Each structure stands twice: as C-alpha cells, then as structure tokens.
Amino acid sequence: MSILVNKDTKVIVQGFTGKEGSFHAEQCLAYGTKIVGGVTPGKGGQEHLGQPVFNTVADAVKTTGATVSMIFVPPAFVGDAVMEAAEAGIELAVIITEGAPVKDMQMAKAHATKHGMKTLGPNCPGIITAEECKIGIMPGMIFKKGNVGLISKSGTLTYEGANQVVKEGYGITTAVGIGGDPIIGLSYNQLLPMFEADPETECIVMIGEIGGDLEIQAAKLIKEQITKPVVAFIAGQTAPKGKTMGHAGAIVSGSAGTAAEKMAALEAAGVTVVVSPAEIGKAVTIALSKLSK
Amino acid sequence: MNIHEYQAKQIFAKYNIPTPKGIMVESVKAAVTAAEELGGPVWVVKAQIHAGGRGLGGGVKLAKSLDEVETLANEILGMTLVTHQTTAEGKLVQKLYVEDGADIQDELYLSVVLDRKSEMPLIMASTEGGMDIETVAENTPEKIITIPVDPAIGFQGFHGRQLAFGLGITDKIEQKNIIKFAEKLFRLYMDNDAEMIEINPLVKTGNGVFLALDGKMGFDNSALGRQPEIAAMRDLTEEDADEVEAAKYGLSYVALDGEIGCMVNGAGLAMGTMDTINHMGGTPANFLDVGGSANAETVAKGFEIILKNPNVKAIFVNIFGGIVRCDRIANGIIEATKITDVNVPVIVRLDGTNAPEAAEILKNANIANLIVGDDLGDGAAKAVAAAKGE
Numbered sequence: 001m002s003i004l005v006n007k008d009t010k011v012i013v014q015g016f017t018g019k020e021g022s023f024h025a026e027q028c029l030a031y032g033t034k035i036v037g038g039v040t041p042g043k044g045g046q047e048h049l050g051q052p053v054f055n056t057v058a059d060a061v062k063t064t065g066a067t068v069s070m071i072f073v074p075p076a077f078v079g080d081a082v083m084e085a086a087e088a089g090i091e092l093a094v095i096i097t098e099g100a101p102v103k104d105m106q107m108a109k110a111h112a113t114k115h116g117m118k119t120l121g122p123n124c125p126g127i128i129t130a131e132e133c134k135i136g137i138m139p140g141m142i143f144k145k146g147n148v149g150l151i152s153k154s155g156t157l158t159y160e161g162a163n164q165v166v167k168e169g170y171g172i173t174t175a176v177g178i179g180g181d182p183i184i185g186l187s188y189n190q191l192l193p194m195f196e197a198d199p200e201t202e203c204i205v206m207i208g209e210i211g212g213d214l215e216i217q218a219a220k221l222i223k224e225q226i227t228k229p230v231v232a233f234i235a236g237q238t239a240p241k242g243k244t245m246g247h248a249g250a251i252v253s254g255s256a257g258t259a260a261e262k263m264a265a266l267e268a269a270g271v272t273v274v275v276s277p278a279e280i281g282k283a284v285t286i287a288l289s290k291l292s293k
Numbered sequence: 294m295n296i297h298e299y300q301a302k303q304i305f306a307k308y309n310i311p312t313p314k315g316i317m318v319e320s321v322k323a324a325v326t327a328a329e330e331l332g333g334p335v336w337v338v339k340a341q342i343h344a345g346g347r348g349l350g351g352g353v354k355l356a357k358s359l360d361e362v363e364t365l366a367n368e369i370l371g372m373t374l375v376t377h378q379t380t381a382e383g384k385l386v387q388k389l390y391v392e393d394g395a396d397i398q399d400e401l402y403l404s405v406v407l408d409r410k411s412e413m414p415l416i417m418a419s420t421e422g423g424m425d426i427e428t429v430a431e432n433t434p435e436k437i438i439t440i441p442v443d444p445a446i447g448f449q450g451f452h453g454r455q456l457a458f459g460l461g462i463t464d465k466i467e468q469k470n471i472i473k474f475a476e477k478l479f480r481l482y483m484d485n486d487a488e489m490i491e492i493n494p495l496v497k498t499g500n501g502v503f504l505a506l507d508g509k510m511g512f513d514n515s516a517l518g519r520q521p522e523i524a525a526m527r528d529l530t531e532e533d534a535d536e537v538e539a540a541k542y543g544l545s546y547v548a549l550d551g552e553i554g555c556m557v558n559g560a561g562l563a564m565g566t567m568d569t570i571n572h573m574g575g576t577p578a579n580f581l582d583v584g585g586s587a588n589a590e591t592v593a594k595g596f597e598i599i600l601k602n603p604n605v606k607a608i609f610v611n612i613f614g615g616i617v618r619c620d621r622i623a624n625g626i627i628e629a630t631k632i633t634d635v636n637v638p639v640i641v642r643l644d645g646t647n648a649p650e651a652a653e654i655l656k657n658a659n660i661a662n663l664i665v666g667d668d669l670g671d672g673a674a675k676a677v678a679a680a681k682g683e
Contacts, residue, residue, distance in 0.1 A: 154561020
C-alpha cells in the first residue's frame with residue numbers, strides 16, 4: 001500500500017516536450033511510472049517519448065483517463081496550468097516548477113480546491129511510492145520499499161532522510177515533497193492522516209523548516225489523531241531572523257516561525273524530534289523497534 | 294525585494310493615495326533647494342535606508358528653518374544608521390527624503406501582508422500608529438484588526454466597513470476617506486505583486502484626510518519579471534554585496550558569524566548542515582545552496598565567496614546528489630582548487646547519484662587539505678575538528 005499514487009496511477013505531463021519536462025518524464029518512465037501522455041499547446045497530435053502529445057489537458061484526460069498531472073511549465077505559466085488541470089478533472093497536480101509568483105499560487109490553489117483537485121508544491125521534488133511510481137525529480141534508486149512514510153518541505157533532506165532509513169535496513173512506503181514556498185498544496189495536516197490510514201506505513205518522518213506555522217498545526221493534529229510514531233526534524237535552528245534561507249517561505253519574521261517554537265510544539269505532541277538530520281535514521285530504528293516489542 | 298520610502302511614495306502617488314509632498318536628494322545642497330521648493334514652514338529630513346526604526350536611530354528629524362534643514366541634512370547624510378532592523382554594523386545613509394511637515398491629529402497603522410494561514414492578502418490596522426506592530430501584537434493584540442481579502446472577490450464594501458468601524462472612526466466623511474484609502478492600497482498590492490505594504494504611521498490630519506506618512510514595501514521576487522517598473526527600483530547598495538554576487542551564479546548565500554564555511558545542495562539540507570555543525574560544537578560561517586544545476590564554475594565561485602570571509606577556518610562541502618551528479622561536483626572542487634587558493638581544510642561528503650565515481654575522482658586528484666566525510670554526521674564532525682585545528 002501507499003498514499004496518493006501507486007503502480008496503476010495514470011500520469012500526464014504539462015510542459016511535456018520542454019527540456020526539464022522531457023528529461024524527468026523519461027526518468028519517471030524508466031522508474032515504471034505510467035506516464036500516458038503529455039500536454040504542449042500547439043504540438044497536439046505528435047508523439048514524444050513514445051506517448052501522445054495533446055494541446056489541452058482536457059483532451060489528454062479525455063483520451064488517456066489520467067488522474068495525475070506532473071507540471072513542469074515555466075514559472076509564469078504555473079498558475080494557468082494548475083487551473084487548467086483542475087477544470088479538466090485532474091485529481092492531483094504535482095507542481096515541480098520553482099519560482100511561481102505567490103499571487104498566481106493563491107488564485108490557482110483556491111481554484112483547484114473549488115474543483116476538488118489536490119495540489120503538491122510548487123517548488124517541490126514531487127512524490128514517490130517506492131518501486132512503483134515516481135512523479136517528480138527524486139533520484140529513484142534511493143527509495144527502497146518499506147514501512148516508513150516521509151513528508152518533507154525540502155528535496156535534499158527527503159533524500160537524506162530516505163537514504164538513512166534504507167541504510168538502517170528499513171524502507172519507504174511513500175515519500176512526499178511538499179515544497180518550501182509561502183503557499184503550498186497538500187501539507188502535513190492532509191498527509192499525516194493518509195499515512196495513519198495506510199496499513200503498510202508504521203512510522204512517519206516529517207521534515208520541516210523555519211517560517212510559517214504548518215509544523216505547529218501538525219503538532220496539534222498529531223496529538224489528536226496520529227497513533228503511529230512520528231520522527232521530526234526542523235531545519236534552520238541556526239538561521240538568522242528576517243533572512244530568507246533559499247526557500248521563499250523559509251524566513252523567521254519577527255519572533256514567529258522559529259525552529260525552537262516548532263520543535264517544542266512537536267515534542268509536546270509526543271513526536272521524537274531530532275536536532276540534526278544525521279540522526280533521522282537512528283530515531284526511526286528506535287521508534288520501529290519499540291513497536292515490535 | 295524591498296524599496297525605499299521615497300519610491301514607495303512614488304507608487305502611492307500613482308494610485309492617488311495621499312502622502313505629504315517630498316523630494317529625494319543625495320546632497321546637502323539639494324536638500325536645501327528641495328526644502329525651498331516644498332515651501333515649509335516645517336520639513337522632515339528622513340534617511341533613506343531599507344530598514345525600519347529609522348526615527349529611533351536618529352535618521353528622521355524635524356526642521357523648522359532652511360538652516361536647520363541644512364544642519365540636519367549634513368548630520369544624517371553619510372551617517373551610519375543602526376536600528377533594530379539593521380545589523381550591528383548599521384547602514385550608510387546615501388539618500389535623504391525631504392518632506393513637508395504634516396498636520397497630525399491622530400496616528401494609525403495600516404498594512405497589507407500575505408497571510409500564510411488563510412492564503413490570502415490580509416489587511417491589518419491598528420489605532421496604535423507609530424509603534425512597532427510586533428510590540429503591539431504582543432502587548433495589546435486586541436488593538437489589531439485583521440481583515441483577510443479573497444483576491445477572487447477583491448476589496449468589497451464590507452471589508453471597508455470592518456476597517457472603519459474597527460478603528461473606531463465615526464465621522465461619515467472620515468469613514469469614506471479611510472475606506473477609499475484602503476481600497477486603493479489593496480489594488481496597489483495586487484497590481485504590483487507586493488508581498489507586504491506597511492504604512493506606519495498612517496496619519497489623520499486636522500481636516501479628516503488620511504496621509505501615508507511613511508511607506509514600506511516589499512515585492513515577490515518571483516514576480517519581478519512581469520513587474521519591470523518595480524524591478525527597476527531595486528537598490529543593490531542596500532543589499533549584501535556577497536549575496537548579490539552569489540545570486541548572479543545561481544547560488545543562494547547568507548553570511549553568518551561562525552568559522553565553518555558550508556557548501557550544500559538544497560536549502561533544507563543547507564540549513565540542516567548548519568544545525569548539525571552547531572550541535573557538534575562548531576559554528577557555521579554561512580548558508581550556501583549551490584542549487585540544482587551546480588557545475589565546476591558555480592562550485593569554484595562558491596569557494597571564492599566563502600573564502601572572502603576571513604573567519605573561515607574549514608569548509609564543509611555536503612552534497613546529496615539527486616539530479617546534481619556528484620562527479621560533477623567533484624570536478625568542480627578540483628577546478629576550484631586550481632582557480633582559488635583554498636588555504637583551509639575542505640571536508641567533502643558526496644552521496645547519491647554517481648557518488649562512487651566522485652570518490653574516485655577526488656582520490657586520484659590528490660588534493661592537500663581534502664578530507665572525506667562518510668556521511669552527514671561524520672563530515673560535520675570532521676569539519677568541526679578541522680576548524681579547531683585538531
């Protein structure tokens with residue numbers, strides 16, 4: 001089992017024939033993802049990577065029955081692409097593109113919600129169900145199948161965390177990159193209950209960072225609804241105030257959004273909070289060995 | 294991206310948002326000419342830097358004569374202003390804004406910011422103008438009104454009424470004035486991809502008109518491509534020179550005050566690396582994300598920027614290659630040691646895509662000072678030890 005995507009998930013790519021879209025779609029196909037087509041306006045009717053190209057998402061959905069779209073269009077067109085996917089009946093849009101204007105994401109996310117479409121990202125590495133389906137830019141070989149679910153704002157910390165879990169002899173059910181922008185789609189509070197409900201996931205790793213209060217909201221939800229052990233790391237304990245640390249949303253404004261505040265809230269909710277990402281693997285091992293007793 | 298007060302006021306003027314009349318100058322002589330042109334009888338001489346708290350730092354002063362304008366311009370221009378929002382070194386004042394004095398009856402606070410919780414722009418207002426809003430929020434949160442505005446419907450009449458009644462404005466004409474003011478401000482926010490606009494204080498004059506006495510604006514960097522007029526207002530002298538230089542090469546850099554230079558791919562891992570160093574008893578000298586398209590040139594540039602900092606005693610290169618291939622980073626490190634004189638120990642941890650090839654490349658290169666870290670913990674420990682001279 002897994003959450004959101006599996007070996008049967010049909011995926012289209014928006015920005016299919018572009019440089020980034022092509023490169024990563026090819027990698028996803030090689031991983032085994034069922035990419036059934038793509039959209040590039042004006043190139044409808046052509047074939048790319050052995051799959052049909054459509055002019056519109058509506059055409060692609062009608063012909064292929066895809067339920068997920070992987071979005072690689074340039075930043076200025078992300079909002080438009082997400083809204084198009086939502087109206088075409090896509091169920092989940094995975095937005096990889098970095099640098100989409102915040103205003104566009106406000107509009108696009110609101111529109112997606114109205115049409116019942118979930119979104120992931122933007123500026124995220126995507127989602128991977130180990131050894132079944134990879135939608136995004138993660139290096140597939142790290143993710144061995146197992147019993148740990150992973151949610152992370154950061155791409156490379158996703159890889160770091162998954163790699164440690166695998167080195168400890170465990171593996172991943174699904175790993176989800178949610179992105180570090182000020183406005184993002186699915187976040188901890190939507191994903192944690194999915195992992196709670198997934199019979200194969202026995203432990204959840206959540207990786208957060210400074211800025212905003214999504215981790216604080218997650219702490220509240222964990223306390224009330226999550227029975228599986230959660231291991232957390234919050235990046236940016238040593239980040240200065242008022243400075244954006246790479247991710248547009250990673251900023252401590254005034255006294256709000258600090259790592260210390262988030263770590264304390266998670267600890268109070270019974271989460272194992274590690275002070276360094278180097279300790280994620282060991283903390284997962286301890287959590288899982290307690291379960292088997 | 295932030296802009297100066299005088300630039301914010303140019304934008305206010307475009308939207309017919311009332312402000313006192315003023316002129317930006319860069320010399321004492323021009324300050325006096327500007328004051329003459331404005332007419333007086335009182336003027337305010339204001340330092341133009343990208344930081345709040347200028348008044349308390351001595352950067353905003355009232356002049357009652359042209360002589361006083363000259364004295365104050367002399368005093369403020371060229372001074373290094375330290376406020377609670379600048380670094381301890383402060384900021385050099387290179388521009389002044391000479392402004393007509395205003396007839397102040399009441400000082401209020403008004404801002405529009407992005408509210409990450411509701412995912413909408415949020416209008417914030419308070420009767421406690423002129424004070425630091427963080428302090429007001431902490432001590433008297435009931436004195437702050439917050440009104441989220443759904444961009445899909447825009448600023449409606451009820452938003453305006455919530456604002457006017459919330460601020461306790463009872464006079465019909467004043468109500469109309471504040472609502473018009475906020476409506477224009479919201480439009481400005483949306484049209485220009487602003488991230489935040491803060492007017493503190495917003496003043497009410499004796500005749501019930503609302504004036505933006507100050508103006509602070511920040512914009513969404515991701516939207517600057519479609520906002521050429523805003524992008525043209527960028528003042529690079531207000532930004533950290535190394536950060537600007539790094540950005541030219543696609544590197545995201547923030548200077549810190551420790552001893553271990555960090556070069557990492559990905560913002561989260563870069564912060565996580567700093568945190569790990571800290572927990573092992575070391576101090577990070579910087580945040581540096583080399584990004585997803587790191588190559589020999591960008592890695593070499595990264596080394597150059599890190600090594601400009603004289604406090605750096607060791608460098609920790611921590612790469613988890615996903616899309617970034619480790620062999621390319623390894624070659625980058627070798628190139629860097631040829632271009633720049635790397636005179637401190639370099640601890641390298643490369644994991645992920647093509648890591649074995651990278652290890653082979655580094656081994657064969659035989660670079661003095663290069664220490665291999667097996668994983669994040671091991672690399673950080675070795676970097677901390679190297680910085681201590683162990």
